[in-house]
Amino acid sequence: MASPPSQALALDRDLAHTEFDGSFSVEWLHQLRFTREAMADDNSVLEQLLPDSDDQLRILAVVDSGLAENRPELPDSITSWCKRHDDRVTLAAKPLIITGGEQAKNGWDSYETTAQAIASAGICRRSLVLIFGGGAVLDAAGFAAATAHRGVKVIRFPSTTLAQGDAGIGVKNAINAFGMKNFLGSFSPPLAVINDTQLLTSLDDTHWRGGLSEAIKVAALKNPELLQLIEDEADVLRQRDDKSLDAMERVMVESARLHMDHIVAGGDAFETQHARPLDLGHWAAHRLEARSDWTLSHGDAVAIGLGIDLTYATMIGRLEAQAADRVLKCLIKVGFSLQSPWLDDPDELMQGIEEFREHLGGQLTIPLISSLGTPDQVHEIDSAVMKAAIEAIRQGKTPSAG
Ligand SMILES: NC(=O)c1ccc[n+]([C@@H]2O[C@H](COP(=O)([O-])OP(=O)(O)OC[C@H]3O[C@@H](n4cnc5c(N)ncnc54)[C@H](O)[C@@H]3O)[C@@H](O)[C@H]2O)c1
Ligand SMILES: [Zn+2]
Structure with a gap:
């Protein structure tokens, strides 16, 4: 095994064959919460999960179009939630609605729309992206968030049973490319996952x-x-x-x-x-x-x-x-x-x-x-x-x- 890098100059070594190894590990708290009506006045689940910040936290919300069609009040309730918590957060743009279902993962459209919105809303690594949707939207928008600025923070709101019990809890994301399912993607744990079970009632x-x-x-x-x-x-x-x-x-x-x-x-x-x-x-x-x-x-x-x-x-x-x-x-x-x-x-x-x-x-x-x-x-x-x-x-x- 090679030696770890030290503070001393390495002049006495055979420099052409120098090897340095060093190990590090990253501690991660994977946070999952179940709730109903996460955006309601008396629900503090999201507030409790907000990362500490000296400044107001900039928030971008991305919403699955199928979810938004069935719950037209959702984008407004996200906006109201942010207004009610304006001591801590600021909504950086209107909630972005992207195509729901597997279409979100086929091709670059949803990835690009989300990445573009992250750029124009001035979302940085100290900001937060909230993603509301099925597994496909979580995957596509999550991949955009994971690659924008090499990774911005995400809280997922899975809105299907598959996403709440399985896909949304995972630490990865992906889009389909070159004819292959999940070919492009990354491992990128979300800051938290909030399973709002009330959302499930509008599923087909x-x-x-x-x-x-x-x-x-x-x-x-x-x-x-x-x-x-x-x-x-x-x-x-x-x-x-x-x-x-x-x-x-x-x-x-x-x-x-x-x-x-x-x-x-x-x-x-x-x-x-x-x-x-x-x-x-x-x-x-x-x-x-x-x-x-x-x-x-x-x-x-x-x-x-x-x-x-x-x-x-x-x-x-x-x-x-x-x-x-x-x-x-x-x-x-x-x-x-x-x-x-x-x-x-x-x-x-x-x-x-x-x-x-x-x-x-x-x-x-x-x-x-x-x-x-x-x-x-x-x-x-x-x-x-x-x-x-x-x-x-x-x-x-x-x-x-x-
Ligand atoms: N990242 C992972 O670890 C992981 C794991 C398993 C599966 N997945 C992926 O998850 C995807 C499947 O996800 P899915 O089963 O959640 O389906 P989906 O994301 O394809 O959504 C299904 C449909 O339901 C709509 N919808 C979503 N929430 C709704 C709601 N509350 N009310 C009404 N309509 C709603 C969507 O618009 C869409 O039309 C696949 O692409 C799969 O590869 C990812
Ligand atoms: Zn599966």
Whole structure:
């Protein structure tokens, strides 16, 4: 190991072969809060998370267009919040509305619009960008914020179930480029994440259930009690009546807790290893989303991907069929369909396995489970068996039936 740099002149060394190593680490407090009506008069969650500043903190708010359409009052409530807290903050520009959904990540438009707004609003590294939206807007606007001035502070307000229970809690962002999902992006932890569950009530059914496939995934991997909770609440979750938000909130809190635990205690927050243990069902999900030209949502695709991977795990004898059946039934009970026209070409779909390896680099590692709550992984895939698993899902067969 090379020596650390010292104060002394290095004249006695062989300068052509000098090596200096030094290590440093950065302590990061990952802050996640659940609340309802974050912009309301009596809600102090955001205020408590504001970074200390001698001057007024300049704020730029970015809002998902789908969210703004369903909640036209939101931009004004952000403006009012800033006015009420004008001893600490100043709104540097009108809230910026950017295209919601995967379109935000396809191409440079949303990235550029956000970066441009950061520049013209005079947002610097001591300022704050608030991003309200689904996972796609968090990713695209987050990438712009992470690269403007080499990184400005962000507080995320995830507004879909997928974003509140999973995507919004992560420490990364990305846009799709050169035909590849999430090809350009960065690891860049937000200052805080505020899950305002009230925002979830205006979601369409697809994005309402979207976060449930990730919750069922993390339950299968880490916590069968969460699976039990989702099974018990499945009807309430699907019906969307006045009890559904309470039920969804319970599931979101647990799903978020498990995802957060993975980031802060899993030992690989910046994914330097070959494995991505939480990506159960994801190689197929990513490929299905791309094949459908992103008409299939991530949540719906993850449900199908889980079906394929758990069926495969039972076919190769690493998982009991009853355990896989239970997960698949739970997915269907909360409203997912595991059958899809995009399953018509197993060979084409299986190219997703190589893409999955390439995205991480190095050795192929596909996460599976060996029982409910016990993660497992394989480094090789038996193509014939995987094709059979895809075919079984396409035909609507449960693992124990096939
Ligand atoms: N960065 C990460 O760690 C990470 C992890 C997982 C997924 N993701 C990404 O997240 C994206 C998917 O995110 P998503 O599932 O949140 O969907 P989304 O962001 O695509 O949003 C779905 C739709 O809902 C609308 N919308 C958002 N909030 C709303 C609300 N409260 N009411 C009504 N409409 C609303 C949006 O405008 C959009 O039309 C994918 O691009 C995926 O790659 C990122
Ligand atoms: Zn996912």
